[in-house]
Amino acid sequence: MRIKRSTWAIPYGIFLALFVALPLVLIALYAFQDRTGAFTLQNFAKFFNTPEDLHTFIYSIEIALLNTVICLLLGYPAAWILANSELNRSSVTVILFILPMWINMLIRTLATVALFDFLRMPLGEGALIFGMVYNFLPFMIYPIYNTLNKMDGSYAEAAQDLGASPAEVFTKVTLPLSMPGVLSGLLMVFMPTISTFAVAELLTLNKVKLFGTTIQENINNGMWNYGAALALIMLAIIGITSAFTDSDSKRADETGGLI
Amino acid sequence: MKKFFARAYIWLLLILLYAPIVIIAIFSFTEAKVLGNWTGFSLKLYGNLLSGGVSSSLVKAIGNTLSIGVIAAVLSTLLGSIAAIGIFNMKGRMRKAITFLNDVPMLNPDIITGVSLFILFVALGVTQGYVTVVLAHVTFCTPYVVLSVMPKLRQMNPNTYEAALDLGATPWQALRKVIIPQIRPGMISGLILSFTLSIDDFAVTLFTKGNQGLDTLSTYIYADARKGGLTPELRPLMTIIFLVVLALLLIINLRSSRNHRKQQA
Numbered sequence: 001m002r003i004k005r006s007t008w009a010i011p012y013g014i015f016l017a018l019f020v021a022l023p024l025v026l027i028a029l030y031a032f033q034d035r036t037g038a039f040t041l042q043n044f045a046k047f048f049n050t051p052e053d054l055h056t057f058i059y060s061i062e063i064a065l066l067n068t069v070i071c072l073l074l075g076y077p078a079a080w081i082l083a084n085s086e087l088n089r090s091s092v093t094v095i096l097f098i099l100p101m102w103i104n105m106l107i108r109t110l111a112t113v114a115l116f117d118f119l120r121m122p123l124g125e126g127a128l129i130f131g132m133v134y135n136f137l138p139f140m141i142y143p144i145y146n147t148l149n150k151m152d153g154s155y156a157e158a159a160q161d162l163g164a165s166p167a168e169v170f171t172k173v174t175l176p177l178s179m180p181g182v183l184s185g186l187l188m189v190f191m192p193t194i195s196t197f198a199v200a201e202l203l204t205l206n207k208v209k210l211f212g213t214t215i216q217e218n219i220n221n222g223m224w225n226y227g228a229a230l231a232l233i234m235l236a237i238i239g240i241t242s243a244f245t246d247s248d249s250k251r252a253d254e255t256g257g258l259i
Numbered sequence: 260m261k262k263f264f265a266r267a268y269i270w271l272l273l274i275l276l277y278a279p280i281v282i283i284a285i286f287s288f289t290e291a292k293v294l295g296n297w298t299g300f301s302l303k304l305y306g307n308l309l310s311g312g313v314s315s316s317l318v319k320a321i322g323n324t325l326s327i328g329v330i331a332a333v334l335s336t337l338l339g340s341i342a343a344i345g346i347f348n349m350k351g352r353m354r355k356a357i358t359f360l361n362d363v364p365m366l367n368p369d370i371i372t373g374v375s376l377f378i379l380f381v382a383l384g385v386t387q388g389y390v391t392v393v394l395a396h397v398t399f400c401t402p403y404v405v406l407s408v409m410p411k412l413r414q415m416n417p418n419t420y421e422a423a424l425d426l427g428a429t430p431w432q433a434l435r436k437v438i439i440p441q442i443r444p445g446m447i448s449g450l451i452l453s454f455t456l457s458i459d460d461f462a463v464t465l466f467t468k469g470n471q472g473l474d475t476l477s478t479y480i481y482a483d484a485r486k487g488g489l490t491p492e493l494r495p496l497m498t499i500i501f502l503v504v505l506a507l508l509l510i511i512n513l514r515s516s517r518n519h520r521k522q523q524a
Binding site: 086093 | 261262265266268269272273275276277278279280282286293294295338339341342344346348349350353356360361363364366367368369370371374375376377378379381382394395397398401416420424427433455459460461462466477480484485489494497500501504505508509512520
């Protein structure tokens with residue numbers, strides 16, 4: 001008798017249920033429970049009644065938005081140049097831009113601290129913004145480069161032949177066609193920025209903390225239910241952000257290879 | 260002219276991206292305690308690092324990072340490759356569900372993965388330590404193995420497996436002699452990728468390492484940096500890590516671009 005090969009996915013199916021699905025369900029459960037396990041909304045009420053946490057949350061969103069905008073402004077031209085065969089022929093340059101994505105964020109952050117020390121520049125909000133852009137710029141460039149690179153060049157040529165100026169070709173053809181890449185870039189920068197922890201403290205000498213740190217501190221201090229509620233709030237923000245970007249762009253990015 | 264500006268812009272960004280790590284690399288060749296002071300060329304920090312002239316907890320952390328990386332990579336590769344064969348032969352709703360769950364750890368921010376696993380281990384009453392860190396790493400590495408094995412399965416002729424069975428091979432022999440040789444490049448890419456992800460991880464490890472004093476390199480560096488001022492020996496160490504990761508990624512990239520060319524030829 002032949003064993004159906006689809007049964008080979010069963011061990012991993014069980015693994016996923018136990019280590020991916022169940023933990024997320026548990027976050028939701030813990031968020032709505034008090035220490036004794038009784039149902040409560042107290043954890044969420046606490047969040048809205050703790051000015052410090054609320055402020056950290058709003059500040060994290062502001063920083064994430066600012067970081068996303070800067071990364072887009074710096075990253076789009078770079079992605080465009082890299083994808084343009086007249087301006088860039090070498091695939092090594094592309095790899096050089098993607099590589100930092102894979103270096104430990106902590107090491108990259110400490111390297112930024114080292115750079116500021118070396119230049120005798122004070123750590124603080126400026127360093128925080130620089131460090132965030134430095135950490136996340138590759139995550140913006142990569143998806144945009146991917147869509148631009150796969151784009152059929154004949155559309156732009158057709159527009160040109162039909163009398164469009166280079167500026168018009170860009171705004172009316174290239175830019176709209178690259179939107180899936182832009183959206184997934186926005187997602188890949190915005191979401192992780194809110195959730196980073198440790199990075200902000202190191203770059204600002206503990207003056208500034210972001211929402212990820214709030215979660216980590218609460219979990220660390222045994223406030224599991226409150227920590228779970230905060231994590232659930234972050235998941236909600238992530239859900240809302242991903243709802244804005246269509247799922248097609250995410251798929252396109254994943255099948256485009258990881259590296 | 261346009262070309263000049265484009266090139267200049269690209270190089271400016273690259274310099275910005277690499278300046279911090281280059282500075283660490285340069286100052287790994289001097290003895291000064293504080294980064295930014297150049298006290299002459301010296302290999303002393305590298306010597307200290309290699310001869311074990313550093314704190315024993317750092318040596319332990321390096322050992323843990325490497326052993327966890329190897330174990331997690333091997334387990335993820337086995338689990339992910341078998342899963343990929345299964346998923347590839349699945350249809351309909353089950354396939355959708357398992358593919359969706361496979362995507363979750365890749366899309367979730369590290370901190371959510373970390374917190375959710377932490378709560379899982381607390382709820383199950385498991386003491387957190389080496390084993391939980393390995394399990395956590397397998398959780399976020401395996402999806403990448405599945406993703407790198409899948410394309411190889413798609414390229415395979417589905418009839419070869421059936422042919423092997425018809426010719427009298429047991430399913431086990433067919434797996435070993437027909438399927439595995441064809442998906443091996445994907446498995447190797449997945450293995451290297453998993454190892455890289457594992458040794459690079461910080462957030463998930465921090466949440467699942469428990470309080471028994473287990474440290475990997477990332478959590479050690481984190482604790483060290485919070486105490487204020489980095490141990491000077493971490494500079495050569497970061498430089499070495501950077502070079503190792505660089506080498507591993509170049510290997511993966513060259514492999515995949517070579518395969519591309521093979522397919523096109």
